[in-house]
Amino acid sequence: MRLILAEQVRQESMDEYGFGPRAMKRLKVCKSCGRASPSTESFCTECGAKLPEKNMFQEYKERHKFCKSCDTVVKDDTEYCPQCGEKL
Ligand SMILES: [Zn+2]
Numbered sequence: 092m093r094l095i096l097a098e099q100v101r102q103e104s105m106d107e108y109g110f111g112p113r114a115m116k117r118l119k120v121c122k123s124c125g126r127a128s129p130s131t132e133s134f135c136t137e138c139g140a141k142l143p144e145k146n147m148f149q150e151y152k153e154r155h156k157f158c159k160s161c162d163t164v165v166k167d168d169t170e171y172c173p174q175c176g177e178k179l
């Protein structure tokens with residue numbers, strides 16, 4: 092039980108600070124003011140500028156190497172996914 096709880100807390104704090112994939116999928120970053128808005132919005136909730144089509148997670152994936160099978164972001168020289176063992 093404790094282990095499960097600890098895992099939940101870790102996941103929630105990752106989401107809160109914006110590092111978890113779930114949180115990143117929910118956010119878009121404004122190109123004009125750099126603030127995050129919900130990905131359901133078309134315009135920045137801070138400055139009103141048009142938001143990009145892609146959410147934070149999609150943009151992050153374009154800049155980093157990641158595992159196609161489990162979405163784990165890995166270093167550029169990684170050959171096998173540390174999470175699921177998939178060849179990259
Ligand atoms: Zn903005």
Ligand SMILES: [Zn+2]
Nearest residue numbers: 158161172175
């Ligand atoms: Zn993987």
